[in-house]
Amino acid sequence: MRAGPVYDSVGTPVMKKTVQQIIPLLVSCLLAACGGDDSTAFQNGLNNSAASSLPLRQAADRANFNWGAAATVLREDALGNPAYDAALAGNFNMTTAENELKLPFLRAPDGTYNFEPADRIADFARAHGMKMHGHVLVWREDLTPWLGENPTREDGIAFMRDHISTVLGHYRDNYPDVFTQWDVVNEAYRSDGTLRASGWQQVIGDDFIELAFQFADEAWPELTLFYNDFYELNFNFFGSLLDAGGNPDPDAIRPGAGPNVALSTCETSLKCLAVQAMAEDFVARSVPMDAVGFQAHIPNAFAPDYATFAEWVGPLGLEWIITELDAPCPNDDSANESCFNTQADIFRAVVQACVDDPACATVVQWGVADGYSWWPGLSAGSFGRPLALDFDFNYKPAANAVLEVLQGR
Ligand code: G3I
Numbered sequence: 259m260r261a262g263p264v265y266d267s268v269g270t271p272v273m274k275k276t277v278q279q280i281i282p283l284l285v286s287c288l289l290a291a292c293g294g295d296d297s298t299a300f301q302n303g304l305n306n307s308a309a310s311s312l313p314l315r316q317a318a319d320r321a322n323f324n325w326g327a328a329a330t331v332l333r334e335d336a337l338g339n340p341a342y343d344a345a346l347a348g349n350f351n352m353t354t355a356e357n358e359l360k361l362p363f364l365r366a367p368d369g370t371y372n373f374e375p376a377d378r379i380a381d382f383a384r385a386h387g388m389k390m391h392g393h394v395l396v397w398r399e400d401l402t403p404w405l406g407e408n409p410t411r412e413d414g415i416a417f418m419r420d421h422i423s424t425v426l427g428h429y430r431d432n433y434p435d436v437f438t439q440w441d442v443v444n445e446a447y448r449s450d451g452t453l454r455a456s457g458w459q460q461v462i463g464d465d466f467i468e469l470a471f472q473f474a475d476e477a478w479p480e481l482t483l484f485y486n487d488f489y490e491l492n493f494n495f496f497g498s499l500l501d502a503g504g505n506p507d508p509d510a511i512r513p514g515a516g517p518n519v520a521l522s523t524c525e526t527s528l529k530c531l532a533v534q535a536m537a538e539d540f541v542a543r544s545v546p547m548d549a550v551g552f553q554a555h556i557p558n559a560f561a562p563d564y565a566t567f568a569e570w571v572g573p574l575g576l577e578w579i580i581t582e583l584d585a586p587c588p589n590d591d592s593a594n595e596s597c598f599n600t601q602a603d604i605f606r607a608v609v610q611a612c613v614d615d616p617a618c619a620t621v622v623q624w625g626v627a628d629g630y631s632w633w634p635g636l637s638a639g640s641f642g643r644p645l646a647l648d649f650d651f652n653y654k655p656a657a658n659a660v661l662e663v664l665q666g667r
Contacts, residue, residue, distance in 0.1 A: 312348035314646075314657060317664035319351055323613065324389060325664065326352030326622035327645075328582070329382070331375045336630060337382060345651035346626050347386035354393045354441075354581075354622060355379050356632075361395075364425060367403040373428055380433045391622070392429065392440035393581070394486065395422050396470045401457035414461030419473045426477035439482035439620070441551055441581065442474045443467050447487060451528035467536065468545045475546035485536070486551030486581050489527045490562065521562035524570055534570055541574050549577035554608055555624065556585040557641070559600050561607035565614060572617030580612055582624040584644035585656070586633040598643075602655035605646060609663045621660075627651045 311319070318325035327350045331337045337346075346353060357363050358376035365371050383390050396418065405413050422442075429437050446467055448454050458466040467485070474483050524530040533550065540547045550571050556562060564580070571578040585604040587597035612618035625631045627647035634642040643649075646657035653661075 313661055314349040314653075314664070315347075315351055317661055321613070321664045321667040322619075323664060323667060324352040324620035324622075325609075325660065326350050326354065326388075326391070326620065327626045328356040328393075328622060328624050329353045329379050329626060330356040330358065330630065331378045332357060333630070336626075337378060341651055342626060342630075343382070345647060346382070347388065349647065349657075350388065350626075352389045352391065352620065352622060353379065353383055354391045356393075356625070359392050359394065359425070360397065361399050361421065365404070365421065369404070371424060371428070377432070380429065380436050383436050384433065388436075389438050390433075390436050391579070391581075391620070392425075392437055392481075394441040394444040395425060395474065396442060396446075396458055396466065397444045398454060398456040399458070401461055405461065409461050411462055414458065414466070415469060418458065418462065418466065418470060422470065422473040423477045426474060426481070430478045434480075437481065439484060439549065439579070440474065440478075441486040442483050442547070443470050444486045444551075445488065446485070447529045447532045449527075449529050451532035468540065468543075471540070471545055471547045479546075482548045482577065483546060484549035484551045484577075484579060485533065485547055486553060486579075487529065487533060488553035488555050488582070489521055489530050489567070490554070490556055521564070521567045523563075523566050524568075527567075530567065537571070537574055537576060541576070547576070549579055551579045551581040553582040553624075554580045554584075555582055556604050556608075561604040564608055564611035568611070568615070568618070572615060576617065578612075578615070578618050580608055580618070580621040583608055583621055584624045584631060584633065586631075586637070586641040586644035589634065589637075589640055589642045598655045601644070602659040605656040606659035606663055609660050613663055613667050628654075 314325060327346060329337055329346055336342050355376050358379060363375065364373065380390060382388075401409065401414065401417065405417055409417075426440070443466075446454055446456070446459070453459055453464055458470075462469065471483055474481070521527065524534055537547065537550060539545075550568070552564065552568060554562070554564070568578045583605065585601045587593065587601060609621050612621050623645050625645050627649065628643040628645050629649045631642055631644050633644050646654055646660055648654050
């Protein structure tokens with residue numbers, strides 16, 4: 259099903275509801291989420307959602323636009339930390355689980371599932387009238403822990419179908435009002451346009467991608483199902499092109515052209531061309547993929563032209579989504595103001611491109627605030643501060659840039 263407009267907390271498209279109309283909806287939702295008719299819980303819930311809605315969330319809601327942030331419970335100072343919770347609920351109307359819905363975090367090798375961490379994020383989303391997109395069913399996992407040394411194609415297909423139906427079945431049955439879209443397959447292609455040799459690809463074969471979408475559609479046909487990947491060149495700041503044995507690693511994220519080549523048309527990226535070809539084939543064969551996710555981890559100093567780069571998606575009848583937006587700065591103080599202003603230009607350009615295209619309705623940044631980004635870990639501390647909110651959850655130039663775009667919608 260297509261993503262469509264932003265929905266309120268009980269799954270109804272938010273058109274021009276007034277506060278008076280929204281409160282009863284919040285009451286029913288918050289009481290349900292807070293475990294019954296406890297007025298204190300309701301009041302707390304209200305304090306956490308409508309009353310403390312900050313400019314970014316107000317603008318996103320008014321614009322019928324999904325402006326989100328990835329959240330996590332895997333850190334003590336994240337979900338459950340009042341300042342983090344207030345920043346997440348106050349500034350965003352969508353969230354996703356940074357890691358908690360990935361196979362290694364959900365399913366033990368003995369086949370048992372632990373949904374509790376991701377459920378905490380879904381409970382928070384419901385309590386604050388937020389939507390979620392799921393991330394991710396099929397990625398780069400080595401399936402040996404679950405399938406042993408020499409699984410057959412049939413073993414792999416059965417495992418994939420079971421995993422997808424179990425995960426989507428759990429959230430379909432328990433959070434049908436929260437999830438609107440799901441990242442079914444992530445990063446299946448290398449920068450040179452060939453398929454990454456993930457465990458799924460090795461065990462099942464190249465058709466693992468379409469099988470994943472078919473299984474997801476079987477499990478929850480109402481969801482918007484999307485393929486997700488990154489396209490920015492020179493991503494491989496600090497990674498290695500060699501595997502542990504010192505041999506060229508076919509799956510390494512190959513650096514692209516020069517350090518500051520902004521994305522323009524899809525033709526500039528062999529990976530984008532491969533994804534486009536896959537999308538065209540899927541549409542032609544009615545494979546149930548509804549959208550394409552563009553991660554938008556933007557290490558370059560130039561804002562990518564997503565309006566042009568993603569212009570091929572809408573004409574295919576598909577939607578596109580910015581799924582993991584961030585734009586890191588050097589972690590020294592040398593270029594603070596300049597880098598934050600460039601970051602604002604990047605956030606402004608990306609959100610504007612999505613707002614301007616009827617085929618796009620969602621931008622998610624990869625983390626709630628600068629203190630919760632993956633970039634310092636990736637870059638051994640050299641890069642960070644890539645998000646719209648700073649370490650104290652205050653608005654950076656990028657936040658004000660997004661606010662201007664959403665207010666102008
Ligand atoms: O939670 C465990 C902890 O118990 C353990 O002690 C610790 C040390 O092994 O690991 C912790 O898990 C780490 C997890 O982040 C939570 O912090 C994993 O090792 C680490 O690999 C994982 O990194 C995540 C990475 O995806 C790989 O899954 C990053 O947080 C996350 O930001 C990153 O996000 C990805 C998207 O899913 C896909 N697109 C690219 C993006 C950036 O790589």
